[in-house]
Amino acid sequence: MSSSTHSYSPSTFNPQKPSWNDVFTSSDRDSETCRIEERPLILRGIDVNRLPSGADCEEEAGVSSPNSTVSSVSGKRSEREVTGEDLDMERDCSRGISDEEDAETSRKKLRLTKDQSIILEESFKEHNTLNPKQKLALAKQLGLRARQVEVWFQNRRARTKLKQTEVDCEFLKRCCENLTDENRRLQKEVQELRALKLSPQFYMQMTPPTTLTMCPSCERVAVPSSAVDAATRRHPMASNHPRTFSVGPWATAAPIQHRTFDTLRPRS
DNA sequence: TTCCAGTGATCCCTTACCTCA
DNA sequence: GTTGAGGTAAGGGATCACTGG
Numbered sequence: 378m379s380s381s382t383h384s385y386s387p388s389t390f391n392p393q394k395p396s397w398n399d400v401f402t403s404s405d406r407d408s409e410t411c412r413i414e415e416r417p418l419i420l421r422g423i424d425v426n427r428l429p430s431g432a433d434c435e436e437e438a439g440v441s442s443p444n445s446t447v448s449s450v451s452g453k454r455s456e457r458e459v460t461g462e463d464l465d466m467e468r469d470c471s472r473g474i475s476d477e478e479d480a481e482t483s484r485k486k487l488r489l490t491k492d493q494s495i496i497l498e499e500s501f502k503e504h505n506t507l508n509p510k511q512k513l514a515l516a517k518q519l520g521l522r523a524r525q526v527e528v529w530f531q532n533r534r535a536r537t538k539l540k541q542t543e544v545d546c547e548f549l550k551r552c553c554e555n556l557t558d559e560n561r562r563l564q565k566e567v568q569e570l571r572a573l574k575l576s577p578q579f580y581m582q583m584t585p586p587t588t589l590t591m592c593p594s595c596e597r598v599a600v601p602s603s604a605v606d607a608a609t610r611r612h613p614m615a616s617n618h619p620r621t622f623s624v625g626p627w628a629t630a631a632p633i634q635h636r637t638f639d640t641l642r643p644r645s
Numbered sequence: 646t647t648c649c650a651g652t653g654a655t656c657c658c659t660t661a662c663c664t665c666a
Numbered sequence: 667g668t669t670g671a672g673g674t675a676a677g678g679g680a681t682c683a684c685t686g687g
Contacts, residue, residue: 407666487675506655528676531655538656538675 488527493519497526501533 489497499513500507505532507515509523515522 489675509654525675527654529674531657532674532676534655536659 408624471591487525493521497533501530505534505537506530 496519497515504511507526512523512526516526519526
């Protein structure tokens with residue numbers, strides 16, 4: 378993010394409270410009063426970064442951002458935010474805005490100052506959503522409107538989600554590649570084994586197929602013949618009805634671990 | 646107690662503006 | 667000077683939860 382061409386004046390930016398925790402000790406999302414206070418100011422035709430000229434704009438006067446950049450005109454505004462009072466305030470606050478600015482439907486863009494961004498980031502780290510009280514307090518601290526803080530958090534959450542999606546996507550891609558490799562390797566192994574099976578002289582040189590013994594009750598398998606003997610000695614069931622079958626020398630007695638998606642995730 | 650309209654908050658998608666290469 | 671891409675503030679619709687009548 379560049380602010381080189383903007384006339385940021387961080388010196389005039391004066392965060393009132395250094396600590397977010399000091400500002401918000403309660404996490405409640407309550408209070409009718411908050412809702413009333415939160416009612417945003419009309420934007421149309423107003424420089425959101427400029428102090429409102431009218432005294433009627435006092436509510437936002439202390440809150441508006443006198444320092445953060447660009448003359449900003451929001452072209453549109455949510456209908457639900459427009460109340461009768463707001464309309465009156467809008468008219469009041471719009472005084473002093475030039476006609477061409479007023480007539481201008483294109484919206485100029487606000488750029489947050491570095492300090493504002495830092496504070497917003499810090500507060501986002503602590504909670505990625507804000508209750509009305511927190512929003513108002515933060516807006517006041519930053520010299521922004523509550524709506525701007527709200528929008529910033531909304532967009533920030535979207536960025537976080539997008540980043541997470543990218544990470545997940547990358548991870549799944551790697552999983553897919555690994556599985557493809559594994560599949561290729563196994564296919565190759567199958568081919569080799571088939572070739573071995575078809576070549577008698579090589580087959581003759583090999584040790585005879587291992588006899589596996591499986592206990593019918595616990596379904597444990599012992600691979601080597603010595604192990605089978607041991608198992609027979611230890612486990613009476615194995616001597617009675619050992620379920621035996623022949624497998625190739627490549628057989629493994631280790632149970633196959635079914636990996637879940639979570640187990641595939643890289644440990645962080 | 647249930648239904649319903651109103652309201653606020655949030656998410657998601659999109660637009661518009663700004664900056665930079 | 668122009669242009670296209672990328673970043674981001676903001677608008678607006680959809681949805682959900684809550685509340686009061």
